[in-house]
Amino acid sequence: MATVILPRSLVALVAGSERRAEVDGETVAAVLTRLDTRWPGLLDRLCEPGPVIREHINVFVDGQPADIGTAVGSASTVHVIPAISGG
């Protein structure tokens, strides 16, 4: 199973969610969709309909920038990181 690391600010918004999760999924889309089943509402905070990853959310798979269709391996680590935007 892939390991997903979620940001504190997201976990604060989604009831029951945790900073670290183990989840199956062959793509970023599959991983986030399965997390949404576990913690309903999580996908809406990270993605616009499509799903398309929101403009100011960055996803990395094994340290490399990723998009919604990027492949995820069974030993991958997926980081979800809010962009350093804002003021």
Next chain:
Amino acid sequence: MTERVVLLVGTRKGAFVIESDAGRASWQVRGPLCEGYPIHDMAHDPATGRTWAVGGSPWYGATVFRSNDLLETWQQSSAGLAYAAGEDALKSIWSVAVADGQLYAGVEPAGLFRSGDGGETWEHVKGLRDHPSRPEWQPGGGGLILHTIVPHPSDRERMWVGISAVGTFETRDAGATWETRNKGVRAGYMPDPYPEFGQCVHKIAMSAGQPDRLIQQNHSGVFRTADGGATWEDANNGLPSTFGFPIATHPREPDTAWVVPLNGDDRGRYMPDGAAAVWRTKDLGDTWERHGEGLPQKDAYLGVLREAMSVDTLDPVGVYVGTSNGELWASADEGATWTDVAAHLPAIWSVDAFVLDA
């Protein structure tokens, strides 16, 4: 019975809940709440005790916070708050209103959503965006936003909404179809200053007990209607400018309303001459009187946004104004004199006042 006044204050960096006893002289501030989410509007339903805060984050998008304990605890959801695939992405939620057990949300880009389960799930009120004018809708300075929802108090089929910079629409069939309600409202920045739509309405309020009498603060002045918006007339008489954002009406006196004029749309959009004032009419805009006692009268280059004024229901009525640099003011005498509630909040986007049993 002892009462307490609650102010729901939406800011650029979270929600605040601010309370006082009925004397309205001493206030307790609780916040920031909702994880610092940018909050455009808040609402409370006395029938259920529920509270909502709506907004949109640059990172996590538009969502609705809902609470049964004045935001001590909350949940958030945006399930169903999206246009159909291929249409515009929803950026933010600008307004929330309770009507006849339903919850309504006005969003950017402009549209209306309805929830029958207290804000957990939403459905698009498609009829508004099916209006034939929609391809020509143009944004105002704040975006193409549905910022005002005015439900009819007794006819559940009727509702008015305000969209910048499109104007006022009314439905008489619970949202299935809508008609423009802008006749007589000036659009001074258009080649035709009286178009069917394209008016930059900033906020609409309803006269107490007289649902067909509405008054709006517009980009081009204050206007009033006595026929549900079929025709409007100028009500700007005596105000220092035609520009401002919020407007609020008295909960019992149908001819009393308050506005906060700014110096002009092309002059900086701050309080005229750097002297803060709230203006009150007691004849629905035939005349206005300036009230600045207790407010800064020198070097006060302040702005007040469209949702940032509210009134309570006590006697005398309390009036509350929040500025875009984070000052919150209260008047316990119907706007005649003013005191500070808080001076250093984040930029205030909305104020909603209500009264609870203590």
